[in-house]
Amino acid sequence: MAVGLQHYLFVSLILFALGLYCVLTRRNAIGILMGVELILNSANVNYLAFSRYGSGTYDGQVFAIFVIMLAAAEAAIGLAIVLGIYQTFQTIDVEAAETMRG
């Protein structure tokens, strides 16, 4: 069977769904960040797939590199925030950070 566009999109979809699931359900802050990474990577796969099978140009691949860079920056920021949460709540369980409860 030839591996076509839809296979890659399917993979991207699975990755996205898994990442979304991680974001929504994990209690561990770093776990949520991992979920975000998964979502970003799923988007990357999407870009690459369309770049290879769709337009044939290399725009998608360049964009994917931008996304990787962004993901890295965002992961740095996010981890800094997690560090702040740890310093405030002595845990990285997000259910503990409910002081903003009205």
Place this chain on the structure above:
Amino acid sequence: MEHPISVDYLRWIVLLPLIGAVINALAGVLIQRSFGKRAISVIACTPVILAFVLAVRVLLQLLSLPPEQRFLLDHWFTWIDVGDLRADIAFLADPLSSVMILVVTGVGGLIHIYSTGYMHDEKSYWRFFAWLNLFTFAMLTLVLGDNILLMFVGWEGVGLCSYALIGFWYGELANASAGSKAFIVNRVGDFGFTLGAFLLFWTLSAEGHGSVVFRELAQHAHLLEGKTFFGVGVATVVTLLFFVGATGKSAQIPLYVWLPDAMAGPTPVSALIHAATMVTAGVYMIGRLNFLFSMAPATLHVVAWIGALTAFFAATIGLAQNDIKRVLAYSTVSQLGYMFIGMGVGAYAAGIFHLVTHAFFKACLFLGSGSVIHAMGGEQDMRKMGGLKKWMPWTYRTFLISTLAIAGIPPLSGFISKDEILWKAFSSEHGSPLLWLVGFAGAGMTAFYMFRQVFMTFYGECRADHHTQEHLHESPATMTYPLIVLATLAFVGGVLGWPHSLGGSNGFEEWLAPVFSHGAHAAHEAAEVEPIEYALMLASVGIGVAGILLARAMYLTKTLSPATFSEMGEGAPYRLIYNKYYIDEIYGAVFVNGTLLLTQLCAAFDRIVIDGIVNGSAALTRGVSWLNGLFDNYVIDGIVNRVADVTMGVGNRFRQLQTGSINGYLYVIVVGVVVVMVARLM
């Protein structure tokens, strides 16, 4: 009517006394302290004497003109100029006002000089002379003013000065009260005067010729003919109102009550104000407005009869008085009555002539009585006097001459003027024999009580106590010289108006003719002499002599006892006249107490009704504000609280969105993204 000649010196006649008054009023205390009373005398007497000189100049100037042109006008400046109403500070000198200013400044000047002697021991010397000068100013304004308003300024001014001078020694309550009484009674009269002026102006204004200037009124008075005011002729109403003013100022029935009380003032004041000048203002006013009075025969009738009744009535009271000044006061009221008889029968010149001669002899009498009082150390009761002619020869002689004049003994001036009036009362178309009879009876009584006064004061034994007798002396020259001048004038003054019946040409009447002949159908029985005039003349002299003889019998030779009369009819008539018919008491009970009762009624009304309304509205306001409070508390505050509660409630609901749970937030984000995507696809 000719145009008057324009001059510019009349204003000085009026202003000079004012200047004297102002200087003495403002700086008098200092001047008296630094330069003595002599300086005050000079400051006070000089203006009046200078004014007299100017008055003589006026006379000479008028004499140099033909009779129809004898009008001098000094128009100084515009005072009031509003619509129809034009009243300026302007002075008119015509034959009538020239006579008046000569009397005021001449007799006034003599009295000023007399006062320097009489008031010599007075501490407030400067104040006396300031008021005396101010009075002279006001009186001159009154007689020289060319319009009703300016005359009224003078009219009120003399009333004010009279009040101040009567109450000069205001430390005694009686003196101050007398001053107040004079002023208040005068004001009642003034009310009539102002109403008359208003009605006159209003009526003329409706005809298009509204004016208060005398010359213009004379021209346009005929427009009043036929006009009525509530059914009565306007001329009659206006003149009656003016006459009310005259009864107040000139002490006629019913407003004479202030004059006897006015004797509380210093004697020169009585002489000047209450004999020679202020009280004559009413007579002058009628003379000035003669053209109006001639249009209202009904008013003339009233004037003549009130004059006659006053003359008779006051004479009866004078019969029994024992105070030397009181006799003279009632005599003044009585003689003023004669002047009004003259004016009331249309014999305006005769009335004014009697004004002039009366000024001479009455001023002399008052000043003479002042001389007596001065010598007696302040005593005024004639029962304590007697035989004074031995100590006070000049006072006695001048007093005797003036008494002969007032008693109407020929050839003195009093006889000439009074007889002229009595003759006109008998013969004029406005007069009647009955009117003459009343005046005739009054003349008899006048002779009696005046000579009673002479005999009680100057003849017989001196009834004063030893101490007073030692101090009896003739008064100094400053006091006796004016007496001599006035007595001389009283003696020879008749020459001015010597009647046709006795061979004269009645220069006085001729002199005043230009003023009194405007439409007046007054005495024009000029050169024809009727024999009945001689009969009446003889009768007047007869009753005068009879009065003198009766007084002589009762008070000099003591052949007839006064008790014969005073005890007649159980003494009741005597008590009645001695107590002046209790008029003051009646007025007090009716008017004074009546007014006080009205005051209490008004006070009660104010307390019960007005305050009730005010307090009631306060209570109402409090009630309304209580309701407002309720509304505010329950409704307004309720709304505000409800809003707050709703906000709280809504806020509570929304608060619950904030779970603080990060997982929850993320979940909502995702759901939101899905919703947006679905919405975009649709």
